[in-house]
Each structure stands twice: as structure tokens, then as C-alpha cells.
Amino acid sequence: xxxxxxxxxxxxxxxxxxxxxxxxxxxxxxxxxxxxxxxxxxxxxxxxxxxxxxxxxxxxxxxxxxxxxxxxxxxxxxxxxxxxxxxxxxxxxxxxxxxxxxxxxxxxxxxxxxxxxxxxxxxxxxxxxxxxxxxxxxxxxxxxxxxxxxxxxxxxxxxxxxxxxxxxxxxxxxxxxxxxxxxxxxxxxxxxxxxxxxxxxxxxxxxxxxxxxxxxxxxxxxxxxxxxxxxxxxxxxxxxxxxxxxxxxxxxxxxxxxxxxxxxxxxxxxxxxxxxxxxxxxxxxxxxxxxxxxxxxxxxxxxxxxxxxxx
Amino acid sequence: xxxxxxxxxxxxxxxxxxxxxxxxxxxxxxxxxxxxxxxxxxxxxxxxxxxxxxxxxxxxxxxxxxxxxxxxxxxxxxxxxxxxxxxxxxxxxxxxxxxxxxxxxxxxxxxxxxxxxxxxxxxxxxxxxxxxxxxxxxxxxxxxxxxxxxxxxxxxxxxxxxxxxxxxxxxxxxxxxxxxxxxxxxxxxxxxxxxxxxxxxxxxxxxxxxxxxxxxxxxxxxxxxxxxxxxxxxxxxxxxxxxxxxxxxxxxxx
Numbered sequence: 001x002x003x004x005x006x007x008x009x010x011x012x013x014x015x016x017x018x019x020x021x022x023x024x025x026x027x028x029x030x031x032x033x034x035x036x037x038x039x040x041x042x043x044x045x046x047x048x049x050x051x052x053x054x055x056x057x058x059x060x061x062x063x064x065x066x067x068x069x070x071x072x073x074x075x076x077x078x079x080x081x082x083x084x085x086x087x088x089x090x091x092x093x094x095x096x097x098x099x100x101x102x103x104x105x106x107x108x109x110x111x112x113x114x115x116x117x118x119x120x121x122x123x124x125x126x127x128x129x130x131x132x133x134x135x136x137x138x139x140x141x142x143x144x145x146x147x148x149x150x151x152x153x154x155x156x157x158x159x160x161x162x163x164x165x166x167x168x169x170x171x172x173x174x175x176x177x178x179x180x181x182x183x184x185x186x187x188x189x190x191x192x193x194x195x196x197x198x199x200x201x202x203x204x205x206x207x208x209x210x211x212x213x214x215x216x217x218x219x220x221x222x223x224x225x226x227x228x229x230x231x232x233x234x235x236x237x238x239x240x241x242x243x244x245x246x247x248x249x250x251x252x253x254x255x256x257x258x259x260x261x262x263x264x265x266x267x268x269x270x271x272x273x274x275x276x277x278x279x280x281x282x283x284x285x286x287x288x289x290x291x292x293x294x295x296x297x298x299x300x301x302x303x304x305x306x307x308x309x310x311x
Numbered sequence: 312x313x314x315x316x317x318x319x320x321x322x323x324x325x326x327x328x329x330x331x332x333x334x335x336x337x338x339x340x341x342x343x344x345x346x347x348x349x350x351x352x353x354x355x356x357x358x359x360x361x362x363x364x365x366x367x368x369x370x371x372x373x374x375x376x377x378x379x380x381x382x383x384x385x386x387x388x389x390x391x392x393x394x395x396x397x398x399x400x401x402x403x404x405x406x407x408x409x410x411x412x413x414x415x416x417x418x419x420x421x422x423x424x425x426x427x428x429x430x431x432x433x434x435x436x437x438x439x440x441x442x443x444x445x446x447x448x449x450x451x452x453x454x455x456x457x458x459x460x461x462x463x464x465x466x467x468x469x470x471x472x473x474x475x476x477x478x479x480x481x482x483x484x485x486x487x488x489x490x491x492x493x494x495x496x497x498x499x500x501x502x503x504x505x506x507x508x509x510x511x512x513x514x515x516x517x518x519x520x521x522x523x524x525x526x527x528x529x530x531x532x533x534x535x536x537x538x539x540x541x542x543x544x545x546x547x548x549x550x551x552x553x554x555x556x557x558x559x560x561x562x563x564x565x
Contacts, residue, residue, distance in 0.1 A: 194406065
């Protein structure tokens with residue numbers, strides 16, 4: 001981790017608060033950025049630290065979304081326990097899937113995660129009597145957050161609620177990546193063979209981090225379900241997994257903050273450019289990706305860091 | 312000489328076949344506790360494969376590996392490391408983007424069983440940090456502690472190889488050409504560090520430089536085409552006609 005500059009970090013976390021007051025018309029988009037940031041962070045944990053590539057991470061996001069959505073649609077609209085329920089279901093599923101992922105190489109992992117994502121998507125599609133299928137799950141009625149703050153149409157509660165959950169989980173994940181466990185994940189990414197040779201149970205670590213990544217993704221999905229009071233099939237979709245991978249790479253892997261920055265860049269660009277032309281905007285996204293891979297290997301944050309050092 | 316007391320590490324008719332190729336073929340080897348044992352032989356003799364079998368990287372197609380009196384043949388590598396078997400690699404197998412200190416910390420934290428702890432930052436493990444710095448000092452690597460491994464000169468990277476193995480506090484150390492690719496003067500230094508390890512640490516090393524072998528080994532096994540050609544004290548090996556034949560290039564004998 002790059003610990004430095006606590007002032008910059010504090011300022012970073014004050015930005016959403018500033019946005020809350022200065023950009024009241026953008027709170028719905030803002031909440032989505034916060035939620036997807038959390039989702040992206042869960043992928044960064046896998047990709048940026050442990051070196052696990054995934055094209056199916058939306059499976060856990062969607063699972064969390066449907067869990068929280070179904071709970072609320074069937075009479076349990078309490079938000080925090082909804083998050084916990086979603087986390088538990090995503091964790092169990094992630095734990096099971098992890099065994100398919102730990103042994104393989106990159107290509108096998110891409111295929112397995114992609115496959116799991118497709119499986120879950122079609123399962124949700126077929127089980128329309130539970131999930132609402134292509135129409136989506138409606139009738140999600142949320143209770144007040146902490147019994148005090150009702151979700152409002154302007155999205156104020158949703159924004160602050162998402163912000164609080166993101167910040168809390170960020171603080172936990174930062175502990176994790178700075179710990180011996182986090183260092184061992186980097187060790188596995190850097191040289192799995194040597195990790196074996198220093199006595200680390202590599203597969204067990206990978207199972208643990210994959211389960212953790214799935215859990216956090218599930219919480220992010222649940223947040224989306226709760227704040228939008230709707231769950232669509234797209235929460236499980238391939239496009240969501242692929243976009244997520246792009247966000248993490250654009251922001252810079254292996255630094256947690258990169259996931260947030262990448263999400264911000266991606267979603268603001270998407271909102272702005274697709275406002276100009278709803279089809280054409282991916283052209284610029286493609287260009288950005290290619291430029292980053294060739295000229296800024298560490299993504300946006302990697303490039304900033306390089307500039308900072310060169311000063 | 313070797314007493315019939317239990318060897319530190321022993322193999323019994325150990326074989327490793329890759330399809331038709333018998334890379335290691337019926338090797339029975341015994342390392343006495345505290346041995347300084349060299350493993351020599353021409354390229355392709357199966358030396359590295361043998362180390363991979365001893366460490367559990369490969370599962371033998373036949374035969375057994377015993378640690379003390381107990382068979383460890385089914386144990387995976389990381390379990391064997393916990394029982395005190397460590398190795399280095401002929402080709403640097405390091406954490407390129409970690410600093411030297413982080414790398415050694417990683418090995419120490421794993422040895423202590425802290426590798427799964429997630430609630431305290433690595434930098435707060437002061438005792439382990441002290442141990443890591445002390446180890447780096449003995450290898451004259453203290454000045455490189457905060458350098459990224461990939462940025463180190465090659466010779467220093469070879470020392471990091473050894474540091475990572477030593478950080479596991481092995482009772483048995485398997486060294487695959489520890490001095491490969493570094494200048495002669497430095498290689499004496501590297502092997503000097505190894506020779507200075509506590510007398511009860513058992514060491515098996517692969518080495519091509521015969522000067523180094525005869526200087527540091529108390530016992531030598533010559534491996535040719537996957538089989539033990541001969542084993543003995545250095546002077547016996549030096550006199551052995553079969554060994555001479557192999558090392559004079561008449562490898563058709565093998």
C-alpha cells in the first residue's frame with residue numbers, strides 16, 4: 001500500500017460530502033458511483049492484490065442485490081440486516097465458487113468466472129416467478145435506515161447511506177491489505193511458486209480472499225437494490241462484470257483508491273458522453289483503455305504517482 | 312562415519328518418470344543430521360528434479376521420502392516447509408515487486424503462522440521486523456532492505472534467495488546452485504554464509520563449480536542420468552574412475 005499523505009486521503013473522503021451539498025441534482029448518480037466503487041474495490045482485492053482475474057464478478061453483486069431485494073419485497077425491509085443477509089449469501093456462494101478458481105491459471109479463471117456469471121444470469125432469468133425475470137424485481141419497499149432516515153426521492157438518504165457503507169468497508173479492507181494476510185496475497189500474485197516454498201498454504205489464502213471479495217460485492221449489490229428499490233437482471237449481467245474490470249484497470253489496480261477513481265472516471269464519462277451520443281461514447285472508452293495499457297500501466301493513480309515522484 | 316541412527320532426510324528408491332523419460336530413477340539417498348552434502352552430475356542428470364521431489368513440488372512416480380523416520384511422501388510443499396525443509400532455486404524465484412524487507416517479513420510471518428492474520432498492519436510486527444533486519448545483516452543485505460527486489464543487482468538477488476529460505480528457519484536446506492551466475496569471489500562468500508549456518512542444519516547443495524564443491528562438501532553424491540553413480544567423501548569421489556570418465560566428457564558412459 002501507499003500509505004502517504006493523510007491530508008490528501010481525508011480531502012478525498014470529504015469530496016462526496018461536498019458533492020452532497022453542492023450537486024443536489026446528481027445524488028442518484030452519486031449513489032451509484034459510490035456503490036459501484038464498493039463493487040470495484042471488491043474486484044481490486046482479487047485482481048490487484050491476489051492477482052485473480054474475473055469476468056464474472058457481477059454474479060456476487062447480483063446475488064446480493066436479489067437477496068436484499070427479495071427480503072424487502074417479502075416484508076423485511078430493514079436495510080442493515082438486509083445488507084448482512086446479502087453478504088452471507090454472497091459469501092457462501094463465493095466460497096463454493098472459489099474452489100473452481102484457486103487452482104487454475106488466468107485463462108481458466110476467466111472462463112470459469114465468466115461461466116459462473118452466465119449460469120447465474122440465466123438461472124435468474126428462468127426463475128422469473130422469484131426474480132421477476134426480464135421485468136425485474138419490483139415491490140422492494142425499504143424501511144427507514146436505523147429506523148430514523150427514510151429513503152427519499154431526491155436520493156439524499158441513499159447517498160449518505162451508500163457513502164457510510166463504502167467508507168466503513170474501505171477502512172476494513174485497508175486493514176486487510178496492510179496486514180500479513182494482505183502481504184501474503186501480494187506474494188501469491190508476485191510468485192506463487194515461492195509462496196509454496198516459504199510454507200504458505202496458497203489455496204487456502206485464495207479461497208479466503210475470493211470469499212471476501214464475493215462478500216463485499218454482495219453488499220454492493222444489496223446497496224443498489226435498497227437505494228433504487230428495484231433489481232434488474234443487468235445486476236448479474238456480463239456487461240457489468242466487464243465494465244467493472246475496465247474501471248479497476250483505468251483507476252489503477254492494487255491500491256483500493258484506484259477502484260474508486262476508476263469508477264468515478266468511468267461513470268462520469270459514461271453519463272457525460274452518452275448524454276451527447278448514447279452509442280458513440282464507448283469509442284472514447286476504448287481509446288482510454290488502450291492509452292492506459294500502453295502509457296500508464298498503473299492506471300490513473302499510477303500515472304499520478306509517477307508524476308508526483310518525478311517532480 | 313554415518314551411524315545407522317535415523318537420517319535427517321532419506322529417500323528410498325525414489326523415481327520420477329515423465330512419460331518415457333526417467334528423470335530420477337531409483338535414487339536412495341541419505342542425509343545425516345548436519346551434513347554438508349553436495350549433489351553433482353552433468354546437465355540433465357536429474358539433480359533439480361530430485362530437489363523438487365524432496366520438497367514436494369513433484370509427486371514421485373515411485374519410492375518414498377522420509378523425514379526423520381516418518382514418510383512425508385504425500386505431504387505438499389508448504390507442509391514440508393513447516394517441518395523444516397527449505398529450498399532455494401537455481402533461477403531466481405523472488406517477489407519482484409516487493410522490497411527485500413517485505414519479502415523476508417512474508418517468510419517470517421508465514422513461519423510463525425501469522426500469514427492469515429488481517430487485523431494488524433505488517434509494520435506493527437516489530438519483533439518480526441527485528442528478526443528480518445538481523446537476518447539481512449548476516450547476509451550483508453541490510454542496505455538493500457527497502458529496495459524493490461527487481462531493482463537489485465543479480466548477485467544480491469541470489470542472496471535474497473538464500474534469505475527467504477533461511478527465514479523459514481530450516482533444519483534441512485536444499486540449495487539449487489546457490490552461486491550460479493555470480494563471480495567466483497562472491498560465490499565463495501555466498502557458500503561461506505551457508506557453511507557458517509548452525510552445525511545441526513542439514514544441507515544438500517547442487518553445484519557445478521568443483522572448487523566450491525570440494526571446499527564445502529563433506530560428502531558428495533554423483534548423479535548421472537537419474538541414477539546415483541557413486542557416493543562418498545570428497546577424496547573418494549576425486550579418485551573415482553567412473554566420475555573422472557563423466558567429467559572428462561565421456562558422457563556416453565552415462
